Amino acid sequence: MSARPSKAIQAIAAIFIPCACREEVLGDFEERCTSSLQYCRDAIVTVPLVILSRIRRTANPQLLLMHAFVLYLSFYGAAWFKSPELLYESWGRVRLAIPGAVTLLALVLEDAYAKPGYRSPLRLVRGPLLGFAWTILSQAAFRASHSSLTLPLWIVLYGGALGLLLTSALRMLFSPPSTSPQGPI
Amino acid sequence: MARLDSIGQFEQLVLTAILTRREDAYGVTIHSKVEELASPKPVSLGAVYVTLDRLEDKGLVKSWLSDPTPERGGRAKRCYRLEALGERALEESAVTAKRIWDGIVEVWGKEWVRAQSKEWGKRLGKEAG
Numbered sequence: 001m002s003a004r005p006s007k008a009i010q011a012i013a014a015i016f017i018p019c020a021c022r023e024e025v026l027g028d029f030e031e032r033c034t035s036s037l038q039y040c041r042d043a044i045v046t047v048p049l050v051i052l053s054r055i056r057r058t059a060n061p062q063l064l065l066m067h068a069f070v071l072y073l074s075f076y077g078a079a080w081f082k083s084p085e086l087l088y089e090s091w092g093r094v095r096l097a098i099p100g101a102v103t104l105l106a107l108v109l110e111d112a113y114a115k116p117g118y119r120s121p122l123r124l125v126r127g128p129l130l131g132f133a134w135t136i137l138s139q140a141a142f143r144a145s146h147s148s149l150t151l152p153l154w155i156v157l158y159g160g161a162l163g164l165l166l167t168s169a170l171r172m173l174f175s176p177p178s179t180s181p182q183g184p185i
Numbered sequence: 186m187a188r189l190d191s192i193g194q195f196e197q198l199v200l201t202a203i204l205t206r207r208e209d210a211y212g213v214t215i216h217s218k219v220e221e222l223a224s225p226k227p228v229s230l231g232a233v234y235v236t237l238d239r240l241e242d243k244g245l246v247k248s249w250l251s252d253p254t255p256e257r258g259g260r261a262k263r264c265y266r267l268e269a270l271g272e273r274a275l276e277e278s279a280v281t282a283k284r285i286w287d288g289i290v291e292v293w294g295k296e297w298v299r300a301q302s303k304e305w306g307k308r309l310g311k312e313a314g
Contacts, residue, residue, distance in 0.1 A: 004258075021234070023250065027260030028212035028230065042230065049231030053238045 005030065005039040013043040018054040020116045025050055051112065058111040063174050067107060070166040071100035075151070075159035082154045095151055096159075102138045103131030103163060124175075128167040132160045192245070197278045198222045199236045203246060203265050204275065211251070211262040212237075225308075237265060245271035 010026065017025050025046070033039045075096045079086045086092045110127035139156050142149045151159075192200070202218035203210040216233045240246045247268050250261045267275070290298055 010258075021263070023261050024212060024263035025234070027253075027257035027262060028216075030258040030260065031213050031256060032230075045229055046231040046234065049229070049235050053235040057238060057242065 005033050005036050016047050018113050054112045071103050071163045074163035078155045078159035099135040102134050106131035106134045124171040125168050128164045132164050135160050192274050200275045210265045
């Protein structure tokens with residue numbers, strides 16, 4: 001055993017493995033490594049399960065539901081103020097759910113990849129900020145490929161800002177599980 | 186006493202692997218033991234990680250990081266050991282398995298046991314050879 005995998009492959013694998021279990025998973029890969037190809041196969045098969053397991057440990061379904069609710073409310077409120085006709089368009093209300101879903105995904109991944117036990121006010125805002133950035137990027141991507149799924153820019157900005165405020169407040173009130181001792185440290 | 190959740194077959198395999206590896210129970214060794222126990226079914230390393238996380242959340246096992254070793258590129262191992270609840274869960278599983286075995290023997294008889302033992306012996310011999 002133990003042929004050394006290339007540094008580049010190890011670095012790529014390290015990017016995808018959540019911080020909380022990176023050390024031991026990379027160590028196990030290295031110990032099992034017989035060739036670079038086998039290392040890649042191990043990483044491709046194992047890392048998705050490691051990520052899912054970490055998400056299961058760090059995501060709180062009730063808190064996620066609350067986040068989903070306030071995010072949808074933010075974009076719905078912004079649409080109601082800025083262009084209420086969107087609410088009556090076909091698929092209008094579904095389009096309003098897309099930015100919320102993208103932000104939610106960013107929050108889930110941020111919690112899964114956070115350092116366990118590391119607690120700072122910045123960490124609580126980082127997820128919502130990342131979600132806001134992803135929302136803008138996803139809208140830009142949709143504009144290029146599926147323009148029927150995009151929202152007017154003002155709704156994205158107002159809804160995103162309101163969602164940022166509300167989700168940050170929720171995260172301050174109900175600390176995400178990854179900041180609690182849950183999970184191996 | 187803490188409530189004991191029922192555990193699945195794969196969880197039983199992982200707990201048994203931790204029990205048999207004693208001080209040397211970490212990802213790679215647990216996976217190889219589980220593969221041996223589950224033979225001929227293949228077992229992925231990812232499935233073992235997921236199960237270890239779940240068992241830890243249930244309070245059946247405890248984990249800690251060991252010192253880094255050079256054969257792992259200077260990286261630490263996450264070692265596991267059974268908690269009292271884990272030992273109890275495994276004990277209950279063993280008792281249930283024994284009852285299943287006794288029930289089968291009662292109906293299919295001692296001849297079947299002998300035939301199975303021969304079959305397992307052949308299979309183990311092939312794997313070892």
